[in-house]
Amino acid sequence: MKVLGIIPARGGSKGIPGKNIKLLGGKPLLAYTADSATASRFLSRVILSSDNSGIISIGKEFGLEVPFVRPQELAGDGTKSLEVIQHAVKFLKEKGEEYDAVCLLQPTTPLRSSGFIDTAIEKFIQGNYDSVISVREVPAEFNPHWIFEEKDGNLKIATGETEIISRRQDLPKAYHRDGAIYITKTAVLLEQNSLYGNNIGFIDTTGSSFVNIDTPEDWEEAEKLVESGKWKEDSLGGKN
Template sequence: MKILGIIPARGGSKSVPGKNIKKLDNKPLLQYTFDAANKANGLSDVVLSTDDEAIMKVAKQIGLKAPFKRPADLALDSTPTLPVIQHTLKYFIDQGVYYDAVCLLQVTTPFKTSEFIDKAINKFVNTGTDALISVQKVPHKFNPHWIFKENNEGNLELFTSEKEIVTRRQDLPSDYYFRDGCIYITKTEVLLEQNSLYGSKISYIESPEAAAINIDTLSDWRMAEDYLKSMKN
């Protein structure tokens, strides 16, 4: 299967200014994801999608292909991920280059490894699903069966609408998962023909703890710095 790795890196980050090329332990944040993607055996090609000249310059320095500049209207705070992927695919289709699937790799999850990327790709290929996403288990204290919501009378009722709360952790009915943004893999036909990032059949892979560190705020950045320090020690 021919899979295109796409690394989206929009300019204009507000929570952490210049986040995508800001140095984390003397290396641009962008480089962590590229290094892992570049070593992954399951990716046929890896490209950057960005609207920012400074990010393109750094990409060139580290060897990451940036064959086009993303249009400004696809680089807004409100821009969804799907049209960014579709824009990249259509660029290659116009060049006569076709891919069976796309692997989206976020810069903000810098500690994924090439081995983890390949493990995700192998599962995606073997399961034959429309998409695969990386996830983490919801901690038991946030299990939907232990969450309350306010009803019309201003009182609390269980989110699941059950009559009685499950009293013991061991009796919770199942595990729940949330997507952590580390990896998304989707068939091209689902992205372009169904106009969907997920399709109707989704498989999953659990991210290692480090791979799930997602840098969105300055406190997340400090967490990433602490992780690197712990690895050195």
């Protein structure tokens, strides 16, 4: 199976200016994802999608291929990841290069290894899923069975049930996306216009060292994790 790795990194970050090439533990944030992706055994090709010359230069320095400069209309705050992926897939297809699936790797979730990427791709292939995403377990207090929505001035259980589950032990597990990895069949991306499809597999990263960098506080947490080195040994980091 041919799997294309796509690393999206635009230049317009507002929360942390220059985030994608800002130094984290002595090297650009983008480099963490580039190093893991280029070391993967299952990614047929790894490309960078960026609108920014500085990011492109750093990406090439760390082994990423840059077949195009991302159009400005796909580099705004409101641009969806799906649109960025579709653009890359269609661009390569016009050049005669087609892939069975795409693996999206966001630089803002830097603490993952090539082993983690390959484990996720193996699960994707073996399970014949439409997609595989990484998730973390939702704490009991945020489980949808314990969440209420406001409707017409009243509270209703978010799941639509009329009776709340009283015991924490009886709650079914619930998960949220953590952004570390998305793997999707190309046909699902293009024909269903979806990043997920109907048959969604998952990799549970609960309990591993993790950060999704969006705010200065997230960056500080990332600095602590990188300095400690612990992430290299746990289930999300693994060993390259």
